[in-house]
Amino acid sequence: MANATLGGSATDIKAGYMALVQRKRVYSGIVLIVFVAMLAAGFDLADERNAGGFWSGLSRVFDFPAELVREAIEKAPAMPGNLVKYFPALIETINIAAVSTLIGAMGAILLSLLSTRGLARWPRLIGVFRRMMDVMRALPEVVIALVLIFVLGGGPVPAMIAITFHTAGALGKLFSEVNENADLKPVEGLTSVGASWLQRMWLGVMPQVAPNYLSYALLRFEINVRASAILGFVGAGGIGSELRIAISWGTGRYDAAAAIFILLFLTIVVIDQTSSHFRNKLVRGF
Secondary structure (H helix, E strand, O other), rough: OHHHHHHHHHHHHHHHHHHHHHHHHHHHHHHHHHHHHHHHHHHHHHHHOOOOOOOHHHOOOHHHHHHHHHHHOOOOOOOOOOOOHHHHHHHHHHHHHHHHHHHHHHHHHHHHHOOOOOOOOOOOHHHHHHHHHHHHHHOOOOHHHHHHHHHHHHHHHHHHHHHHHHHHHHHHHHHHHHHHHOHHHHHHHHHHOOHHHHHHHHHHHHHHHHHHHHHHHHHHHHOOOOOOOOHHHOOOOHHHHHHHHHHOOOOOHHHHHHHHHHHHHHHHHHHHHHHHHHHHHHHHOO
């Protein structure tokens, strides 16, 4: 009798589970259909409002890369000179990314400590600091840079402020997750001997989280190099501004654009490999 009851119970559980799986599949299918329909409707609307038309321009999508490569090959002897010419602009871009990452990381450390339960200086304000990071992370760098360029004028300063603002929000979120895994016993020990909040954070928390902080900061530096180059297109200085000018010159000056693309590619590869090397050492230990 007991075996029959157990067998019936197992059958009921299996039937309920299969019904749940079936409902989940139906709901997923409905969501997918709605998503595809919205995507198709949005694509048609965007294609109608596109001045050139997507379908009519699709056949010419490779015209610009082909022209750029052709001119770069034809003017290959001038390539070293172009690389040297635009190298200072590349250094400016790297400087923007480095300063933005450094200042943004320092702001992120403070925000993350103030928004972590068990570590926060003002526990009641944890939600406020978390919402601050949400806002900072949600605003794209290009939007912030456009506003700052309107107020401050063109140059590297708007780009630096925009990237710093976004970096503080993005890294603050990552740092707060690292803080949640920190051992609180050193903090409790320091509290028992009368240490201040700053002393507890510096001596009890930072030694535990510093390797992960540095790993995330290096990763963010790679992202910020790309972001600073992109912001140059909206007048925020650096090699992005030079690339925009070179492209706007059109046919006959694409060799300069090719040189800038090469500099950007080599820089990103070097930074990516170097950062990956140090991140791996931090994770595995020196």
